[in-house]
Amino acid sequence: MSQAVQAVSQQVTGDLYAEVQTFYARQMRKVDSLDIEGFADTFTDDGFVVHSTGERAQGREAMVAGMRASLPRYQDIAVRHWFGHLLIEPDGDDRLRVSYYTLVTQTSREGNVSFQPTFTVDDVLVRRDGRLLTLSRVIHRDTPVAPPAS
């Protein structure tokens, strides 16, 4: 099999692309509506998040507690998570590596929009009983890169 054919065969299918985008569309609606329990339910029981600060929340209970603690930050603002450049890489039968950009808007009651710094996120999704769940999420705050030597 030529390299060219291999490259094509590694392409993610349209169906999987749509399924993963739909998964995040639902998961982010839960975050953005502060539905903490609903959000935690999109993770596996042993799922974990590593925040850009290095802080790690493992398991549903820790995740819910962490989000509750951060609720005051979302008082009186409407938060929306925007994704960009989703990259999906199947990693075995029921496991996907997914990375994406995120931009977080915060809209005040008066309608003023402000922005959190941008982030890049690395997820592992797994399929359990047919549906996708997040097994792990590692959040990286975007920082300036050193320009390559000329």
Add this chain to the structure above:
Amino acid sequence: MSQAVQAVSQQVTGDLYAEVQTFYARQMRKVDSLDIEGFADTFTDDGFVVHSTGERAQGREAMVAGMRASLPRYQDIAVRHWFGHLLIEPDGDDRLRVSYYTLVTQTSREGNVSFQPTFTVDDVLVRRDGRLLTLSRVIHRDTPVAPPAS
């Protein structure tokens, strides 16, 4: 049929996902180029829009008139509508419920970018003679949610 299999079979296909995204890519180019007639043509004859103010424009004539009235707002700025987290739910054979986030940028002639408040939109799309049209659009301005009781 198990619940898991049902969940999978309700997934939107890649082809439909691409078709709906393409529909909006065309519709938004019409809005953003102030092609009012072209935009109105992406709605059914009896289509309607409910704005976040509660104002309702029903039918092509009302829609065109409403957009003409708002044109002064777009004088000397380049407007772009950005979508996020499209969620497509088939609702019968030729009908789709679609919801999505929108972020609207306004770029001045000098290149300064400002933002309208973020919105979440609920559309009903229908297929007529093979092509998608918007039957209804309800626009919600994003407002802060009350944090859940701890």
Add this chain to the structure above:
Amino acid sequence: MSQAVQAVSQQVTGDLYAEVQTFYARQMRKVDSLDIEGFADTFTDDGFVVHSTGERAQGREAMVAGMRASLPRYQDIAVRHWFGHLLIEPDGDDRLRVSYYTLVTQTSREGNVSFQPTFTVDDVLVRRDGRLLTLSRVIHRDTPVAPPAS
């Protein structure tokens, strides 16, 4: 064949939609990490970019030189290119016309986000040995349009 059926048959497939999105997800990670050589490798040997200023960079060498020259602009900021409303139009067997919106964020080391003006981009992608490459890119800075006469 009726017009309606023709319209449907011109739809981009889900697989192609996912492949093109994935192509850009990889290409933009290269730009945003200042991987100039890696970025140039996503173009054909005779590929070219026409910037919104009218400046034209043709061929890998010119492209790499141009990007090196612009590196000081990216000192101490994390840049991210966000795409919107991808429109894919097959143009022969191994050739695609693709247009999209871009929003460019610049995040400072302190986490402050600023924006470049928005752009609309017209690409031609070609398939060579099975994989997509950019043959040409024409970048348009978004400018206010004259409102239609009422």
